Amino acid sequence: MNIDEDTSTWLGCPTPLEMYQHQCAMLEDELIQTQAMLRKARANVAGLVQMNDLLVTRKAMAETELRLAMANLSSANIHNSEMSKEIMGLKMIASQNEHFRVENQRLQLELRVLKGPQP
Structure with a gap:
């Protein structure tokens, strides 16, 4: 048997x-x-960049709306505080009025x- 034969x-x-x-x-196929x-990756990155820009814009808008709402809330709290002071003053006046009415009735009874x- 010849092993050196070219196969x-x-x-x-x-x-x-x-x-x-x-x-x-x-x-070439792999390339x-x-x-x-x-x-495809570049298109995905471009889409992600666009989505990020949109999110940043919406975040800025939401922050602006939040600041406006906080300012409105602060203004409403100040107005509420002023109204509360007015109401307390009116309640005090009503209490004094009731006291004077009762006192007036008592004095009128004493006078009678x-x-x-x-006759």
Whole structure:
């Protein structure tokens, strides 16, 4: 049996040139796929940048609205405090009015008692 026999042509074994060409074709396919993935990634990044810009704009608008609402709330609290002071003053006046009315009725009763029966 001869072991040193050249078997490279048996069963359609590729030549070194065919192997290199096949390797080049595989590398070209990988490169094409990588370029497609890169284009898709760039589009995704562009979309994310656009979404981020929109979110930043909306955040700024929300912060502006929040500051306006806080200012309105502060103004409403000041107005409420002033109204509360007015109400407390009116309640005090009403209490004094009630006290004077009761005192007036008591004095009128005393005066009738002192004057006696009227003919």
